[in-house]
Amino acid sequence: APALVRARSRSAFTWRMTNAYGPGSPFYVQGPGSPTDFCKKVEEMSGGRLKIQHFAAGELIPALEGFDAVAKGMVEMNAANAYFWAGKVPAAQYFTTVPFGMNTQGMNAWLYHGDGLKLWHELYAPLGLIAFPMGNTGVQMTGWFRKPINSVADLNGLKMRIPGLAGKVYASLGVAVRLLPGGEIFPALERGVIDAAEFVGPFQDRRLGLHRAAKFYYTTGWHEPTNVTELLINKKAWDSLPKDLQAIVQAAAQACNNESLAWCEAVNADALADLVANHGVRAAPLPPDVVARLKEVTADTLEAGAKADPATRKVHDAFMAFRKKHESWAAVSEKTFLFL
């Protein structure tokens, strides 16, 4: 990581970006379409007029402190997922993913050409923040289970590592939800302290070694049908950028949003094939009746959240309206194509 350099207020800008993920993580920190790739793209596109120094989690501040630091203008940018801020701004989670919400195509359509991005900016404006999508893992996986799930009843009493909204949905079906830091997922799953764990997708999960701890890999993550990386920017700093640099930041973020997804699609395909062929992993979707039950409970959970907070209500309704429209289009386009 580079040395911290004082921001200079000449025509050239030196900014700092913190990241919610630790040093070395592919996709989240390094590699094609990652936040460090974004910093490099911006520097090259601007001919060095906007330099962004990147700090992985723990290098400057701990993982989840980026939001406050950017809001206060202590750093100009942060890379993370908006749902990490659900404790501060409940509606923010709609800008990462919504359980049974939209896939990546739908999400991007909503963000860029529905009202998504506009609502996101509206939500953050009072906090002195602005955000853009800067990456996407694509659809994530339901997770790793030590025993097969054949019915809704199998969920009852199951101990699972799963954070956030999805955790609440599982909990109402009798799952004992365990919060665990990333490093303890493997030992806990391996020893059976937990019976199941959700992480990301084939490539990242294999990197954590989860296939050595559990063999039943439930695919197609109903709880995270897409997952947007958030580029968070201090609004004052943003406004101080000349128009051309603003355009470069936006273009680089869009490029990364595209490239990171393409990269994930490629490496996940390889990783899943390897897991199944060489590591005895059984990959399958959850049984339809389990999915149906999860879907019901999710709708209730989302509705309850929207009831509790007017800002969430507004974003929720806009998201759902767009989803309805997009679903009928997707039904005759992508969905039909995939089953040809």
Add this chain to the structure above:
Amino acid sequence: MSVVLKSLERAVLALGWIARACVLVLVLLVACNVLLRYVFSWSPVGLQELEWHLISPIALLGMAYAVHHRADVRVDFLHERMSRRAQALVDLLGAMLTLGVGALIAWLSWPYVMQSYAMGEGSPDPGGLPYRYGLKAFLVLGFAALALQGLLDAVRTVMRLAQERAPA
């Protein structure tokens, strides 16, 4: 003078009492959470969060308490060879610096706590604990108590120095 000192000291010790109670709660809570999950497959998110929420009061309120009981770490191999007066002067320096560091960090932490308060910050996990600014407030409280303990030590050391100087 000593009445004021005594009551300030009691404040530090009272915070230490809270921290001690938190230690006991932590031991029982973590053990109960493990057993409840293992035996009854029951593990509420709020109780899990409470586990690591308790580290804050223990660590932060405990600092002043540890300094009060001289349980903090000092390297002593030059110190023990110094004259009593030089030792007292080093102790005075240490106490003044403790006061300064405590006050500075408490002051730096104040806006951090207020930022959380302004957003009404709670847990990002459904079923988690609310009032996260309360948790963050231990930063201010703990370092302010540390500053207070530094002040108490400084005053006591000055009094000791003055006594030693005064003719017997």
Add this chain to the structure above:
Amino acid sequence: MSLNEWLAIGMIAGFLALMMIGVPVAIALAVSGFAAGYMGFGSMLFALLPARLYGVVTNYTMMAIPLFVFMGVMLEKSRVAEDMLDTIGRAMGGLNGGMGIAIILVGVLMGASTGIVGATVVTVAMLTLPTLLRRGYAPTVACGTICASGTLGQIIPPSLVLILLSEIVGESVGTLFAAAFLPGLMLATVYVIYLLLLGWRRPHLAPALPAEERERIDRRTLGRDLLRTVVPPLLLVVAVLGSIVGGIAAPTEAASMGALGSVLIALWARRLNATLLRETLHGTLTITAMVFFILLCAQPFALAFRGLGGEAMVHSLFEAVPGGEMGALLFLMALLFVLGFFLEWIEISYIALPMFLPVFQAYGTDMVWLATLVAMNLQMSFLTPPFGWALFFLKGVAPPGVTTRHIYLGALPFVGLQIVALGLLFAFPQVATWLPKAIGW
């Protein structure tokens, strides 16, 4: 060199000076960090400080510290530990260095149940230091053995260092746990051999029981005492380990099984009462707070080191190294060792490793082996005077007669032993790479 680089060096010097004259270590760290940071940077840098402090006191894994300390204090205050060690001492009979060896074994067992250096060192020290001194061990040997034993937990899985390294080098946590297992046992074996040699050549430093006391030992009574005093605390460690292996508790929360178990043992020994509980809570709080006080005050120092471009200096050093892969490896080892004099291990792993990783990736170095080497090296930095976490934590719990000098001198031979073990691991990478392959992790 730039002004900021001079400031970074001045900061380190200032810290060492303040620490040496006897200002509390935590305060010396904070003051030098603040002074250099404000001079070099103004106020911007330290606006980030509260976020770092909050990160320290809300770190889930750190929860193991108060829990293990509670277990240790409870066993100490209820004098269960003392009874146990005395019995072990008697059982070791005429073997010089025997109790030291027993302490290494306790360290291996404790290490297998926790991965936090503060927790193991203070627990082992509280349990064993008073008894060792009473039994005539030289304070230096006692302190060195305890520090070495207490730091074994870093390399024997589960371990916080290994978890962080797995993230950085991109290997799975399980692979690194398996890789570090044999090197950890190797290190413990090296310690045991050293203590045997020491007991043989310098018996007065690590004496066995005096002959007349040995003569009074009746085998039957000894057997009964062993059962009565050694089995319960041993069961405790087995309970902690067992709850991890048996899938009852995750590594961090397993510490609570030990804490709860220590209460039950005190109860069983009929020594549990309100006074004991009060004293245990007092001891747990002061020791836990002592550890956190240092960790928290290290934050301004670490922040300033980064802000002043400390790691850029480190980086430019690295670019000047000749000698290909071996040269780079040796330099990395030397560098980690030196950084360990004044930085804490989390900071070292974040500064040194991500920076050098691409170099080793280009050489095709085995990442599992590299991570194990690094873990061994970091563990050595816990023991290296003048700034080793294990040494400070031991000082924090040592009885008044034990000075910093005893601790520093005592640690030195064990630093030498670690260099030997590191050399072995360097020469025979299979020690680390064989087990993960053999069990398919």
